[in-house]
Amino acid sequence: MHIQEMLSEAERTGQPSFSFEYFPPKTAQGVQNLYDRMDRMYSFGPKFIDITWGAGGRQAELTCEMVVQAQTYLGLETCMHLTCTDMGEEKINDALRRAYKAGCTNILALRGDPPRQQEKWQAAEGGFQYARDLVSHIRKSYGAHFDIGVAGYPEGCDDNKDEDQLIDHLKEKVDVGATFIVTQMFYDVDNFLRWVGKVRAAGIAVPIVPGIMPIATYDSFIRRANHMNCKIPDRWIDIINPVKNDDVAVREIGKTLVAEMCRKILAAGIRHLHFYTMNLAQATRMVLDELEWMPSPNRPLKQALPWKQSLGFGRRDEDVRPIFWRNRNKSYVKRTQDWDEFPNGRWGDSRSPAFGELDAYGVGLTGTNEQNRKKWGEPKCIADIAHLFVRYLNKDIEYLPWSEAPVASEADLIKDDLIDLNKRGLITVNSQPAVNGVKSSHPVHGWGPPNGYVYQKAYLELLVSPAVYPEIRRRIEKHPDLSYYAVTRSGNLETNAASEGPNGLTWGVFPGKEIVQPTIVESVSFLAWKDEAFQLGVDWARCYEDGTPSRLVLSEIMDTWYLVNIVNNDFHEPRTIFEVLSDLKVPNLDMVPVPRTNGSHPPTNGVEASTAPQ
């Protein structure tokens, strides 16, 4: 989506909106941490994010990678920065091509800083001299595909303090095709508003997005302002200086001052703010909290679908997925990335294309063995493992091998039931409560456009011991509303589903739209998920030394238990599944396995034969 459109939506609705800026970190670990942070900050509700251009080989490469990551896996609408510094036309074209292929539709075109070793900016050989030339080149090459932003300098530019000349340059950039302006950081709102007036007077009508730098520490605050030649109002200095050695106090005061400045900008009729996050969450979050812009029950995060959409190339219209990857969104995107088409409206025949093999896509358990042992301890029996699931449901731990994100708030509705199941050794991998038509604006279950109604069938996915599986199957098959699929690691699929076709699990009805059905259950994708689900457990088992109780108990589960999913087709009934499973208990919950030393195979032999996690 073009940033222009988002800005005009904020304009039209009067609802303020905001965006975040990130830059390519220096280390691989830094990149991984940043991806996790960007993912968490998705839930702050930014309309889009910027990735700055990393001048020079590896860093430029990284910018392109980050754009792919943000668009494809994190579902963040991205604006890629692009500078003329050190970039010949071929390099520019390559970067644009990669942005295009990532599904990115927004570029911020900059001249860029001079390279470190040079003092004065100079065009690369065969490169562009001015941002204006870059804008013009992008327009010529890609027509209207990219929305193009340019930089505005309310307090002058590094090597040019002539405001009138800078505004002339700005006008030139807009005249050749730029459609929005993002300003450098500033703290002097009066000056900014004066400058906006002058820009408008010069006949520049495109939206202006103010760049806001939250205050993290006193040092960084001063250093960045100096670096950017940004004037700090005297009053700010007077207020902050007395506490400058107290980081907490600086952040508190800083947040108040920055929020105050944001309110003043809004009062002047500007509806969108761009935050320079410096790759950190806290300072920005504090400002958003202060402004009461963070998503909350009263201001729920607007989601088009109940799962996070990928904005990767060709994926924007995708609107149906199997529920199995609900807690492993990135893995699903990876394993389907080679599909030519993505299901839209109905799952239909999408089940025929193969899901990518686990190995090829590297979707196993992440983290080193040591990290994982630290995260999940050393469970010695089924009860210990079940206890981890209870802690996850209680939000005491954030991740499980089968869940890459903290438990969803909608699980609260059935939390007690889920905990009860785990305590009885029925390990709950995935679930959703039944919803019989709530408004699409509902803070917990809502998704999609306003004034709609959304629905869900109750769903539960479990790891089930062979000791209780036959009884569970018997009870499910006796109940007219329940359908199930069950499978072991070796792949014996059992089901009571009448047809091969998909079963719609989540759907929504909206004014002026076709019925949307974003989540389904069906057999072929369940078999693909089964491989992944058991492999994750095997990977986890291998975090522990051979012969240890942790490895033995996890291996036993992976080798002999069933993965079972249950749908209650009557979405009017919220508790049927739990009632059907009541009073069932897995035997020997507390039994710690002892490695066998005689000739008979230990229960871990399946693990021995399997490939090591990567």
Next chain:
Amino acid sequence: MHIQEMLSEAERTGQPSFSFEYFPPKTAQGVQNLYDRMDRMYSFGPKFIDITWGAGGRQAELTCEMVVQAQTYLGLETCMHLTCTDMGEEKINDALRRAYKAGCTNILALRGDPPRQQEKWQAAEGGFQYARDLVSHIRKSYGAHFDIGVAGYPEGCDDNKDEDQLIDHLKEKVDVGATFIVTQMFYDVDNFLRWVGKVRAAGIAVPIVPGIMPIATYDSFIRRANHMNCKIPDRWIDIINPVKNDDVAVREIGKTLVAEMCRKILAAGIRHLHFYTMNLAQATRMVLDELEWMPSPNRPLKQALPWKQSLGFGRRDEDVRPIFWRNRNKSYVKRTQDWDEFPNGRWGDSRSPAFGELDAYGVGLTGTNEQNRKKWGEPKCIADIAHLFVRYLNKDIEYLPWSEAPVASEADLIKDDLIDLNKRGLITVNSQPAVNGVKSSHPVHGWGPPNGYVYQKAYLELLVSPAVYPEIRRRIEKHPDLSYYAVTRSGNLETNAASEGPNGLTWGVFPGKEIVQPTIVESVSFLAWKDEAFQLGVDWARCYEDGTPSRLVLSEIMDTWYLVNIVNNDFHEPRTIFEVLSDLKVPNLDMVPVPRTNGSHPPTNGVEASTAPQ
């Protein structure tokens, strides 16, 4: 669908089912009447119908045509009879090809009677000698595409009374690929059951469908029984003979006897009966009534979708249509017959292929001017026309130019509101009440598989005078839940729809299935429907002499009024649309127009320019 499958479903569920047999009539008017009758008898709920083979050029041609009509336009699963009589292999292949192209998947393979002029049956040159050869040929040519039935003779065959030999022949036919048996008519159930035992003893395991001939008049009863060498039980003669000159009494007694025989057959474990209708409805209907097999609130007609599906070639998966043709099903099928694909799951981009032009598909008003004047009288003012719509809603008349079938029973829910609108000159062309989730077995609104829930948004389509249109538009646009499209004959489209996309109007949620959304509203198909809707009115106007009040008032409406459709997107609210339209009245309802004689154009000029109805 193969007849085998239908038979085994009846077997499995224990629910008795039945089918009807028709033959090609001699005259064109007879064909038209039969199509209408077959369409009405669709609502009796036959699982399939048979069309007998019309031996000889024109009649054979007609059989093929009737198969197309039944499959494509009437949505009746059809079994085409095919005989060896007078048919060379090329003719047989041609007939099979045509059946295939009609979407037909069932053939009853017969040797056939000898042609009239011959006494003894003889194969055509290069033709087949025995039904067995025909069965074998069909299997060889089409594999499993066609389900193939053959005739069984519980009372011997015309030219062969040797039961054992006939059963040997039957066995041969089954051995080369026949999968079900339909018997000749009989009234002697004991003998039939004895014969079935013998057939089974001979190792023939395929289902046997008894052929039942209801009793219409005494003469036809005796004549047909004699013609088919069918034994009438003495007790039947004793009971019927005393009233043989009283047609009504014969039918009454006949229905009781035939129903009794049907019950006896059922009691013996046979679940499907085939009725020889002789192209008439009454006698068969009386038997079905007596058996309590006619659809009723307690035994609703099972429909897969809220509209009648076409079973034409390539159309079986079609499951989305615009609502506009709800009362003009055949016209919709005709105008879309050249589409390469039919929408399935979502309307999506189906709106891009063009709808067939009216002229090319002959979808104008049917019937001669005289017939139509007789049907609809001579309305002289708006009130007269509105009164016809009121009579239609009251079921006093069966058709209107815009409705090819009597008003649907679900309109009863909003009948008073619709009548009230018409009385105020707001002419209601199409409508559906809101339904907020009723069981799919609901006798009025239900459709689709068992244990599902179905929903509808309220819909209303009207002809609206320009005198009240602006006020109606103003009121709709003020209401947040209503969306509308309005258009005049010349094509000025107005709407408050936010997007070009379709709006889902009817949907269903079923166990183990994706969400189904069979009806939508959208702009491109509304414009195609608009042409048809106004043309029907113009055709109607032209049933009256130029200058008559009927022609003037109808022409005035077609030339100046708006066709308006309104959707209430909140399907929880059943009465909003009527409330919004309350207290609006078209002025001059009773004014009879007078043809102008001066130079100014009469309001009929639009009609003058249009093409004549066909």
